[in-house]
Amino acid sequence: MKQLLYKWNILLLITLLVLIFDELFLNLELYKHLMFHIWASPLSMTISYIAVVFIVELLSILLLLSHRYIASVLLILYTIIWLLDINYSLIGGDGFTFNEWKNIIDNSEFIVDGLTMYFSIKGFIYSLIVSLFWYFLYRYLRKKISYRLSIQDTVMVICILLLIDFLVYHKIHKFKHYPTNLKVLHQIFVASYCRGNILDRVEPKHLKIDKSKSFPNIIFIVGESVRGDKLQINGFEKETTPYLVKHQSEIINLGLCVSSFTQSHESNMIMRTGIDMDIIPDISHLHNTYEPLVFYAKKAGYYTMLLDAQSNGITNGLRDVDKQWIDKIVGVDKLNCTIPYRDLTLIKEIVKVLNRKQKTFIHFNKYGSHFNYDDTYPREFEFFKPTNLTRSSKNSNFKDKRLNSYYNSLRWGVDYFFKELIERIKDKDVIVIYISDHGQSLLEDINYKRTHAGDKVEQSIVPLFIYVTPKAKDRLFSLYGKDFLKNKNKLSQFEIFPTILKLLGVETTKLSLFDKIPKRDRYYFSPEGSIGELIFVKKHLFKYNI
Numbered sequence: 001m002k003q004l005l006y007k008w009n010i011l012l013l014i015t016l017l018v019l020i021f022d023e024l025f026l027n028l029e030l031y032k033h034l035m036f037h038i039w040a041s042p043l044s045m046t047i048s049y050i051a052v053v054f055i056v057e058l059l060s061i062l063l064l065l066s067h068r069y070i071a072s073v074l075l076i077l078y079t080i081i082w083l084l085d086i087n088y089s090l091i092g093g094d095g096f097t098f099n100e101w102k103n104i105i106d107n108s109e110f111i112v113d114g115l116t117m118y119f120s121i122k123g124f125i126y127s128l129i130v131s132l133f134w135y136f137l138y139r140y141l142r143k144k145i146s147y148r149l150s151i152q153d154t155v156m157v158i159c160i161l162l163l164i165d166f167l168v169y170h171k172i173h174k175f176k177h178y179p180t181n182l183k184v185l186h187q188i189f190v191a192s193y194c195r196g197n198i199l200d201r202v203e204p205k206h207l208k209i210d211k212s213k214s215f216p217n218i219i220f221i222v223g224e225s226v227r228g229d230k231l232q233i234n235g236f237e238k239e240t241t242p243y244l245v246k247h248q249s250e251i252i253n254l255g256l257c258v259s260s261f262t263q264s265h266e267s268n269m270i271m272r273t274g275i276d277m278d279i280i281p282d283i284s285h286l287h288n289t290y291e292p293l294v295f296y297a298k299k300a301g302y303y304t305m306l307l308d309a310q311s312n313g314i315t316n317g318l319r320d321v322d323k324q325w326i327d328k329i330v331g332v333d334k335l336n337c338t339i340p341y342r343d344l345t346l347i348k349e350i351v352k353v354l355n356r357k358q359k360t361f362i363h364f365n366k367y368g369s370h371f372n373y374d375d376t377y378p379r380e381f382e383f384f385k386p387t388n389l390t391r392s393s394k395n396s397n398f399k400d401k402r403l404n405s406y407y408n409s410l411r412w413g414v415d416y417f418f419k420e421l422i423e424r425i426k427d428k429d430v431i432v433i434y435i436s437d438h439g440q441s442l443l444e445d446i447n448y449k450r451t452h453a454g455d456k457v458e459q460s461i462v463p464l465f466i467y468v469t470p471k472a473k474d475r476l477f478s479l480y481g482k483d484f485l486k487n488k489n490k491l492s493q494f495e496i497f498p499t500i501l502k503l504l505g506v507e508t509t510k511l512s513l514f515d516k517i518p519k520r521d522r523y524y525f526s527p528e529g530s531i532g533e534l535i536f537v538k539k540h541l542f543k544y545n546i
């Protein structure tokens, strides 16, 4: 008995070392991220997470102590898993996750490229070290411990693993925080499951278009990480939008709006395809059948353009099949400028296309104010000081600097951008709808380091305003009156899709910002599984005093 206990102590000790080596050392970046998460969460969650990781690793070793063949298969499997995860960790991010696998299977003709293009010698050596470590550990343990798991016991252990897995998911809600051994398998499983269920777009049966209600030029601009209550036009005390304040009479400010999601992919997808709140969580993947705005614009006879300062365009819920509705895409691959100038450079595309005198619908996904804020504005536009870049003041704390950087980003990305845009389109016949994809956490809780994609209410506060040139203004008010101005501070991102449809002249029964908004609670969603398919999500009541 004593001897058995002694052996188990050794086993525990080794397991602990493996745990530290595998999870802490090789996934250092992941752990840093996780530690932020843990510091912001209750102690019980921290303890439960560490305990669960520990148990999973321990069980993994026990599995290796099972039948020789099972052990060999597992060892090979783990080697492949570590190889994938370590290589993808080395290029930054969370290692091999759902998104990586999804990208690979979405482009199945490039499956070999996808699996190999990021492989580095360093990653290979690291994973080899881990695999060898496990192999020798396995050999050592087999020699030292005569105990073997029977086939039945192995099945039992696998069942326990699955149960723990399930509990981890429900406790932590993040697949990417799983121990490597399980995480990769899980992500592959979930991504493949979603993939199998991606449905084709379905064209709406009775599309009614009334051209007399359409606007000649519509620009739909989606900002990035712009928090509505931090704009001066919405009453914020800092001079984040001096130009817009000065030209307040030219814009229709609809105040603070609630974003549908706290993460770009989903919120953009909802605005682009008009996903209804009541189908979320969308277990049946119904939202994939919804046609995007560009489809309606094309059907309504518009020249359609997609501008994207963040990617090459076909992201955030758009698919390759949607390209048929887009006449021109200008993404970052066609931009030859630094990050702060991406949005501004795309204004040239807008002006160019508006000069063509053809009905035009432009969908613009801005780079905006995505963290890291100091990357988003030029040095000479550092108005609020000190930032992390100035490094001049010894007395200011980290939070003040972070905020100053963010305010500079807003002043450049929202205010200066609109100054440039408005000056160049004001003599045309144009209506511009501007909203942000989600809000931002700005160290309100100093221990909470996430900027968005969490469940905090400030991550759902977005600005919403309309800029309408003098030529288009009359049409707007004659079609919709002025009652909709009363909707200020009452709107939700779910109203954006129907709003754009109306501007395109497409009939819709859904609530738009021009309709009378009933008294109601507003909700936003947060991602709970980093999956982008609207399945693992959490719904929150928007509680914020405006």
Ligand SMILES: [Zn+2]
Pocket: 224, 225, 263, 264, 265, 437, 438
């Ligand atoms: Zn975003």
